[in-house]
Amino acid sequence: MKDKQAFVDDVNKYIEKGLIIKADTIEELAAKLHLPVENLKKTIERQNQNYIDHVDKDFGKEYYRMSPIEKKPYYGCILGGRILGTLDGLRVNGKMEVLDKDYQPINHPFTAGNDSGGFFWGSYPDRVPGLASSHAQTFGRLAGKNAAKN
Ligand SMILES: Cc1cc2nc3c(=O)[nH]c(=O)nc-3n(C[C@H](O)[C@H](O)[C@H](O)COP(=O)(O)OP(=O)(O)OC[C@H]3O[C@@H](n4cnc5c(N)ncnc54)[C@H](O)[C@@H]3O)c2cc1C
Structure with missing residues (x-):
């Protein structure tokens, strides 16, 4: 993103498309994302405590990359992963x-x-x-x- 406004515009575009969810409460966010609300609340509490402690106990993220989730509006989206390819295989010789x-x-x-x-x-x-x-x-x-x- 070339600047903050470009980032904001991009987020708003995806909110309109329904790919990013915006909500005023964690309960509303959980409902719209079809996530178990209590689990989401616990995850956010833990993330915020990690931020206070300056240590990401779950993923080892560096402190300067961490931020607390503490005020509305809340944003969320469902992300997935996919496999590009497997790395490393069976040991072979020059004849395969x-x-x-x-x-x-x-x-x-x-x-x-x-x-x-x-x-x-x-x-x-x-x-x-x-x-x-x-x-x-x-x-x-x-x-x-x-x-x-x-
Ligand atoms: C979105 C995407 C982008 C990518 N971009 C790049 C790129 O830019 N550059 C790059 O180098 N690589 C790229 N890759 C990775 C690359 O596509 C894979 O590494 C590559 O296809 C692996 O080739 P392969 O022949 O080892 O396996 P595959 O292509 O997976 O071939 C395996 C074949 O075996 C068949 N098969 C499986 N089980 C059986 C069975 N029991 N009996 C018979 N046949 C079977 C499968 O149907 C398949 O045809 C990309 C992959 C993805 C998904």
């Missing part, structure tokens, strides 16, 4: 044969894509178009060729 715990090929299983090796070990470069598919295709071809010979 799956290896056992002693690094010996287990006869017949071949693998490719994210289920093989540690292509994304240590880091996941966010949004490099074609990276995972070119990895899957290149090593999939290799696995297929070796499987056909086996």
Whole structure:
């Protein structure tokens, strides 16, 4: 967001669309978000106590990122997660044969894509178009060729 007003305008846009809920009380917010009201109240109390204590006991968030929830209006929305891809797979050799715990090929299983090796070990470069598919295709071809010979 380029400035505070742009942020406020964005929030208001999503309130109009019904994706962000605005309420004057925690009870109203819980009802509109279909959340158990007592649980939401306890979560907010705990979050506020964490803020007073300067320690996020639940998620380890740094203090400068924390803020109390203490005055109306209250805003809420339902967020979800999704899986981009799995990281790290079965141990393989250069023929894409799956290896056992002693690094010996287990006869017949071949693998490719994210289920093989540690292509994304240590880091996941966010949004490099074609990276995972070119990895899957290149090593999939290799696995297929070796499987056909086996
Ligand atoms: C929104 C989104 C954006 C992404 N953007 C990027 C990006 O920009 N760059 C990038 O590099 N990666 C990106 N990814 C990640 C990338 O798509 C995955 O890492 C990649 O598709 C993994 O390839 P794969 O061949 O290992 O597995 P998959 O593509 O998951 O292929 C596995 C295949 O196995 C099949 N299968 C499963 N079970 C069985 C079974 N029992 N029998 C037979 N077949 C079965 C499935 O149907 C599927 O076709 C993105 C992913 C998402 C969701």
